[in-house]
Amino acid sequence: MRQYFGRKLFIYGLTFVAAVTVNWVIPRFMPGDPVASMLARARVSQPEAVEAMRVYYTNLFGFDEPIWQQYLNFWGALFRGDFGISIYVFPVPVTDLIMGAVPYTLGLMIPAVLLSYWVGNRFGAFAARRKLLDNTVLPVGYVLTATPYMWLAVLLAWGFGVVAGWFPIAGGYSFSLTPSWSWTFFLDLLHHWALPFLSLFLVALGGWAIGMRNMIIYELESDYSNYLAALGAPAKLIRRYAYRNAILPQITGLALQLGVLVAGALVTEIVFSYPGIGSLILKAIQNQDFFLLQGSFMFIVIGVLVANFIIDIVYVLIDPRTRTGMAGAQA
């Protein structure tokens, strides 16, 4: 067991190093110079002032040091939780910006992922091998998974927001409120959260339902299901057992899907101007703010890594087969 975790940690550690390096490398080898963009923004024309500013910002961002030193500095800063200073929200530290956005993103992602996972799997398991449901409701599931996030999101925003007027279409909470620990504020948060959540939820829901349906069909045909049936066990029990086994691959599926879900959240946030990481990233891209981009990306990588790690561990804990595998019963 210890070795297993050691191994996993090693892999994840390596992944992390790779991600950080990629993240550090890409902007540095792409066209466009952040200092130049800062200068262009400032609309300064006097050559002396331009030069002075250039020196100043180059120094501020640490671009005057040798490249390897920059790399090491990056790591050092990373461990201090310092992702540098944003260019377009100058001079706010990137960490502050991200911390401001993270609660929104997590508040959107975690319920969307967990609820869609739970509901979708239940639903898929319920519909499988029931002719009527299988042929009517599951196609809806296919359509949902195949829907581009933004398309659904825009339709929802327009339909429920603009036309029906039931939901706001932008922001994390009303522009008339200041955050406080009150019901009013909480309900308002919820009100703004509903549509983005729904669009994420629906698309993911379809995917899980289908995954589960395809998975559980195999389980329902499996030997242990047949055995139970031969002993006259009711369909409910058989389905319950099949579900338990079918959910296991779905857990790995969750790990595989996480990246996609993050992408979905990103696009959804953009559509709803939801003040999470996604909106931040978009702005960072539009404004060539590569420190912010790096920071947000690092945050996502760390998030996905941690989530994957948790999933890996959970999987080992709930599947007895992997556990005995560790003890050597499997080849």
Add this chain to the structure above:
Amino acid sequence: MLKVENVTKVYKVGTFGGRTLTAVDAVSFEVRPGEVVSLIGESGSGKSTIGKMILGLIPMTGGTITVDGVPVKPGRDYYRSVQGVFQDPFSCYNPVFKADRVFQLIKDSYYPSVPGKEWTERVHSAIEDVRLNPREVLGKFPHQLSGGQLQRLLIARALLLDLKLLIADEITSMLDASTRIDVLNLLAELKGRGLSVLYVTHDLSLGHYLAERTVVLRSGAVVEMGLTHKVFDDPLHPYTRQLLSSVPRLHAPWEDAPPVETCLYHERGATGGLYEAEPGHFVACAKLDDC
């Protein structure tokens, strides 16, 4: 001919290879030209592992295997004279191709220059050698042929080469009683032509039917070996006795042998190497009298 000396195989097992499993433990035996040696033991005792090591399909952890004094060197030249036929004929054929592809592979590797016509003739004669009708079996998919036919085609395939040694790994376990006997008879005939055969099985009666000499394995180690009739008629090792007593016989009731577990010295086969109880009859325990 074939010499297996102190061969050991250790597998890494567990999700990330956390533990080791000694599948074959310092096994030594010999197969002489024109001889059938049967390798007997329960499931998981390491029989197939030994076979595959001889064929060079899996690397050894320790020991040496030589064929005619030359160490195993997996590759085209080695397989020209050493071949194997496996346990499960159905999995030996690629299900998406026709069964006679196995012959084509041989031709591509070993006889690329033989003209097609001559090759066909050779294949036909090999198939006839295993007593099949070429017209019935060629050009068909594996699932359209019976296990016995597939098994015999595999033997025919081996016969196309200048074979010296054949590893026959449980080649009859999947077959019907009646087909099984046909295949065994075929092996016996091959032996008559001077071929050495290592016959791997867990069915004692089959081993007895065919082999000159028998090696009994348990948990990867040799517990008893010697001339077949000696081992079967006068089993020395309690494990061999237990095995023999468990075989259901048509005309005799099950006899009871004391379970091996009662023996103080045989927790896990032999440790002190083999002991020659009588000429040509080895056993893995020097303290048999105490049992």
Add this chain to the structure above:
Amino acid sequence: MSLRVSELRVHYKTLRGDVKALDGVSFTMDDGEILGLAGESGCGKTTLGKSLIRMDGRMRHVGGTVELDGRELPIGDDRAMNDYRFHEISLIPQYSMSAMNPTRRIGRMVTELLRSRGVTLDRKELESRIGMVGLPREVLDRYPIELSGGQKQRMVMVISTLLDPALLIADEITSALDVSTQKAVAKALLGFRDGGYVKSMIFITHDLALTSHIADTVMVMYAGKLAEKAPSEKLIKAPKHPYTKLLINSLPEIGVRYEERKLAGIPGSPPSLLNPPQGCRFRDRCPLAGDECAEEPPVNEIEPNHFVACWKA
């Protein structure tokens, strides 16, 4: 008279037509009897076993009846059969190795299974039966994966017989085991019968030698039909059907050596069950076949309890 099967016909639906896997099989079994069912692969043994407890989606009950203790079993009606399953008829499947839910501890699975059938678990009884087959009672706290093949086999045996069924169907439960485990499992089965946990048993295997050790009566099938049925002693010693004879003759036994006695197989192969030929189905491979064999031989009781379906018997 505990089980009476008459003229049972069960077909498989396939694309190419119906596979007539059981084509009119009749036999009876007494209380306490173990019937060994032997025959070449594909002759319909499993099909017979399945017909008696649960037919799969492709199977079709075409004709014939099955009576258990005088009541006719609704074998074609999946729902109606449910009342009989487990309570009256039970099964140890061919796939015992994978018959238990891999993600539930065995004890829990058994409890849930029983509860779903409206029975409360008698833990003591269960443990004593587990002891009987030579398993430690801790197996109940284990996952199936933690058991060896033979242990799983025996555990399934215990589960299947928990409700003391009148009829137990054991389908090839020993073919995947090595000889010593095989023996242990077989002994356990006998113990169950003797302990009264099951009244009668159908023991399916293609290993005639093994059958002869367990079964009171052996029934040999050939291509979806009954070939011969007799008390096991008799069937081994004095088989009447040419197929049975050839089969027994092709079995090598310890003591038989190639150099000394060359055994011979049965030439040819069994007919396709899609379009089985008219008349005796063994005709093509039978050394004795004559003209009368063009007509289907009836099953005759040539001696008490010795049934043969052959004109020449």
Add this chain to the structure above:
Amino acid sequence: ACTGGGGTAAPTPATSQAGSPPAQGNAGALPRNETLYTTGTQWGPPANFNPIREWDSATGTKGLVYETLFHYDPNAGKLVPWIAESGSWTDDKTYEAKIRQGVTWADGKPLTAKDVAFSYGLGKMETVPFHNIWDWLENVEAVDDQTVRFSFSEANYQEWDFNLYSRVIVPEHVWTGRSEEDVLNGVNENPVGSGAYKYQSHDQDRVVWVKRDDWWGKTALGMEPKPKYIVDVANPSNEVAMGMLLQKGLDLSNNFMPGVANLINGNFGITSYYDEPPYMLSANTAWLVPNTTKKPMDDPAFRKALATSVDVKKIVEGVYGNLVKAASPTGLLPQWDQFVDQAVVSSDGFTFNTDEAKKMLADAGYRDRDGDGLVENKDGSKISLTIEVPTGWTDWMEAARVISSSGKAAGIEITPEFPDFNALVEKRGKGNFDLVINNERQLSSSPWTYYDYMFQLPIRKVQNTTNFGRYENKEAWELVQQLDKVKTDDVEGMKEVISKIQKIHMDDMPIIPLWYNGMWAQASNATWKNWPSAAEGAPKHAPTMWRNWMELGGFETLTQLQPAAG
């Protein structure tokens, strides 16, 4: 003008009112009827409240919180006294401003001439953006509490007026001792200004200002902005902004909203300055900038033909749906109409005419030699130009496509390319481009700023803000400097110089004016009314929160609003 959108799927006002998103009457919520919601300025989270950072400080930092000596009224063409009561040139090189009595900072301290002197003195720091005025400004001193004296080495009257309403006055007692880094890069939390509003709160997507009850302007200027709170929402995307406007969640949007004409014409309670094309006031001129160092753009004849080839009407109608106006050949904004020398324009100006463009090309020696319908250079080499606009700037991208296709029609091969903004900035600065679109000069107090952009010399290795086309014409540049030195009340003197400059522009076409970008402003009448408009009796200010536009009428707009309910 548009046939489609009419009322088919667009929301009806009735339903959208039902669910107006800002929570109403909630405890702790800003009261809707006292709050003004705006958007269109802030392109991201409010970053800082540093008025020196005119380009990225939070909306309203300058204008609501910090004020300038004067405002400028583009309609009257006059400076409007603000913090300064008056100002005048006491001699050719000395300017004196009188500071109002009773102007106080938000912390209660009085604003004096010393603060003004201090604020202009900040420009001595090299990195402060207005550092360049110290090239010709010699000294600033507070003569007494109410008088500041500026002494110049060289009197650039035009530029000085521009500075008078552009430079903020910051409190010396708060700012003194700040390092250069702090002045330039500090966040300046809790800004202390003299303006009508002060900081209340901000979050990633908004900044909230609250009105100062003790603002000096109430009595001194006799005006009072109406909204108690101003919430400036960081720009959401176009369609979200439009949705919010329809939901009545926004009062004023200074976003470019394509297709908004439909809503203005429909019954959605949304108004703009004009109720017919171009709907908006004009804010700046979009130019096509040819790189005059490259062949064949170094040839004025070619540039002129190029100008003639551009189908601006198609851009105005097709791309913008008539939300903008085609520019006059001089490109001077409508507000500067009086400075356009019509004689020059009619003799030397250009108008779109594909055939004419073809002819001009042929006359200048650019002919199609290989029969592909596209002209070649005089030496026979291929002409293949690219027009670059930043990716994501949808309207410009469309415009670039139109320029490309109308150019092709005239025989000039132009390919649109959409690099990233950063990459484009770099190329533009270094002169590695063929054609770009640019609009970096806004309406101001003087056309001088316009011509300064066009002709500024010397050409440097990197051109950061002006003359991207690297056009070198000493004569023109001298004229521009000459213009700078004409007194701002000497309109005739200005016209005279400008006419000469215009002649050079029309003949040489260093840049090609295309259209006037709008002063985008869509307002909702649901909560606030009396928005500026062309209608009779309505205010005539620029209804905008844009940076540097508060002093051009944006602030005045706030003072004229009326609650819709009242």
Add this chain to the structure above:
Amino acid sequence: MTATTALPTEERVVRREALYFAVRNPKLVIGFSIVLVLALTGLFGPVILGVDAPNEYVAMPMLPPSSEYWFGTTTQGQDVFVQFVYGLRTTILAGAIGGGIAAVIAMVIGFVAGYRGGMVDEVLNMLTNIVLVIPTLAVLLIINAYLGIRSVGMQALLIGLTSWPWAARAIRAQTFSLRSRDFVDLARLSGVGTPRIIAREIAPNMSSYLFMTFILLFGSSVLIAASLDFIGLGPTEGVSLGLMLQNATQWSALQLGLWWWFVPPGAAITAVVGALYVANVGLDEVFNPKLRET
């Protein structure tokens, strides 16, 4: 074992069994029909329409759908149907290239890791893990944001380079189980080398599986491409369904009532990808007798 009496007719039946079930599987038939129709529209539409510049302003702006302009026109007066047809082509192309590249990488890595095992497997596994854990879209965002050239091909390439990990894992697992099949050993005993064994023995056995993997990769490539387009990181030239969506949103199509501009591209993406997924399930049922409805 029973099929010894194999007749020629029987063989034909067996060979065509998959086909037999394929044409009777409604999921497969419907799914592929939709994809086929859309693909053909994309492929031949532009040719038939005879327009070569889909972004041209051809008509009055904001026209609702009519017999002349099937999907109406945009704010600029572009023919939405023409754009749609072109966009379909680009999008399907992006899916095919992206999915294709991803499938090739997944196959190479999956096969090699699964077949070679040991150290090679470990290293490849780690690589897979790394790419898997790094969120694709985020990487694409960064690369795209800093990349000057943005053609459809480039976009598809990037998508292909980042979306293979799950497929590689799946193929590896399959290869792993096939590797232990005896015919692989037999091929080695016949002196066949590793690459040939993978290509000629293992891969053909997984052909249906590989095909299904490709379908799924295709679908996800289309979706990722659409997301990128939508964020404004799509190809800088040409039309794709994602770019149409982006344009429609940026020009506030829905708010202005131009639903005909916004709805078709999204619906087409949904249809293509959804139909592929449905077909994929159908295929699964065809190739896996256990899943066939009885």
